[in-house]
Amino acid sequence: MLSEVNVYSNLDESESHLVKKWKNFLKSLFKDSIARRNFFFNNFMPDFEIRGRVIVNLMNDKTLFPNAEEFLILALVRRELKILKFLQEVAKFNVHAFRFDGGMSALHYLLERGPHRSEYDARGMKTKEMVDYLLEDSLENYQDDHGFTYFHGACMTGNVSAVLRFISQGVDIALDTYEYPPLHIAVQFKNTEIIKILLENGASPNHQESSVQSTPLFWLAIPRCLCDHDCYSCEEKKPVGEIVDMLVKYGANIEARNAYGDSPLQIAVSRFKVELTRSLLKHGANLNSLDVNKLFVVNFREEELKSYPITSNVMKVMQLLQSHGYELNMRTRLSMIKYLIKVKNESILVGVHPENTSIRLQLELFVADLFTMDYCKLNLPYVPCRTIAKHMCDEELIRLCEETDEEKLERTILPMPKRRRLC
Known part of the structure; x- marks a missing residue:
């Protein structure tokens, strides 16, 4: 007081x-x-x-x-x-000893009641300055009633001097007072230098956090930063591949499973993280671990639909999988098309990212392949089917895709279309 x-x-x-x-x-x-x-x-x-x-x-x-x-x-x-x-x-x-109702410290409040929720700090710069002041003003690793410590805060904001100071004082690298370990936090915020320091000082890249038993690799698929865009505009500026390389170098299990049985690749693909998917595949992530029923289920928030080229990234991720030998059958493609239609409709409602409504080509390619199958009973070769699809309007293509039954399509008698590439 x-x-x-x-x-x-x-x-x-x-x-x-x-x-x-x-x-x-x-x-x-x-x-x-x-x-x-x-x-x-x-x-x-x-x-x-x-x-x-x-x-x-x-x-x-x-x-x-x-x-x-x-x-x-x-x-x-x-x-x-x-x-x-x-x-x-x-x-x-004594700002450091102050607690909000519910036991949250001033530092914890600044970081978890983030700047994107504050009209006073649209870009997060003021928050970073205040957090750095609190970290530099205190030699003690304060802990609030939630178990959140100043060490967690330093890992979150990338404050190297504070992290090194706390480590020199003997702070436990795998501090488990808070629900999320320091390494997980540093990975989620993509603070490369902090990650390197933690790993060099013995942090385990295979440690599972308590909520869903995920390892740090999983957290690259759900990034955060201190800006107002929840990292959607900053994401590509940060070194995903470098972080994966670092974690793998220190023994990260690329095939780890969380409480739901998902692998890091499953999470990366289901959230359409292009560079993370690319990096995991480079390190030999197993395509057989992918559950097709979980590929197109994520509901993106309004901020993501506005800022994030979801449609483009869906296609890039699927093409990456195909380039590594993944077989994209017609049922999976139909699920993808219906998902793209959903993203398109939701994007129009909230204010589109320019790439989230550009699905015409994928509609044409899918419908052309559909026309070659027994499902439509046209018995035509691919070229005329492609011509027919090209001359259909958007509404006709969308209606046909939406009315196509996925289970019936899967049971359709061959021939299946030989053309499997997405573009």
Whole structure:
């Protein structure tokens, strides 16, 4: 809590006069303590460099502000680093020991109530600055009621100096106080240097976290960062292949299974992570581990549909699999087409990424192959079937695909189309 300073104590005459004047002004202007606090925060606290002792005195006056801790909460919510420093260094508020209702520390709050949820920090830069300040201001590896420590926070934000400092103090590399281990967090945020440090100091690349027993490799498929786009625009800028190489070098099991029986390749493919899929295949990931029933089931969020070229990446991932010998049969292709139609429709509703509605070619190719099969009973060779499909409108192609029954298609008597490439 704030230092217990008696109102008007240790102030010179002019400061005491100013405290009385501001106190009377605030009480006369606002009867509601919340409105009074917000006004004080917005209009008085920015002058802390000039009126620091006066501001501390007023903050400690319980007739004005029943709960002075709310000033810290405002500083955190609004990402006000200068005011946070003032509270910690001048007002002697122990920011590190503070806990929100529910037991979350200030550091944990900044990272888990992320900047993409804050109108005050659209790009995450203010959050990073505040987190770095907290990490550098404390030598102690504080832990909150959730088990989240400053070491976890340093791994999340890529603060190398803090990570090295905590390791030199003897912090357990495999710290299990929090639900997610440090290496998993560093991998998810793609902090390459932190990953290297952790592995060099004995972190296991095969350690399974407690929620779904996934190893760090799995977490590359669900990336995060401190920006407002949940990493969708940043993802390709970060070194997925380098991280996979590093984990494998230190003994990561490329065929590990999580609690649902999925492999890293299954998760990468089902989320259409092109570079991760490419890297896993390069290291010999087994195509036989793929469950076709889980390939096209992920529901993407609105932010992903707007920012992420899902349609393009679906095709790139499927082509990668085919280039490594994966057989994409007609039923799987139909599942893919129906999934692409779903993505197209959802993208139009939320504001499209330009690539998420470009599925015309795939519709034509699938329908042309469908026409060559006994399913449609046309008994025509491929070239005229391709011509027919090319002259069909989008609505006709989509309707035909949506009305095609997957189980009936799988039971269709040969001939199956020889043409299996997607483009």
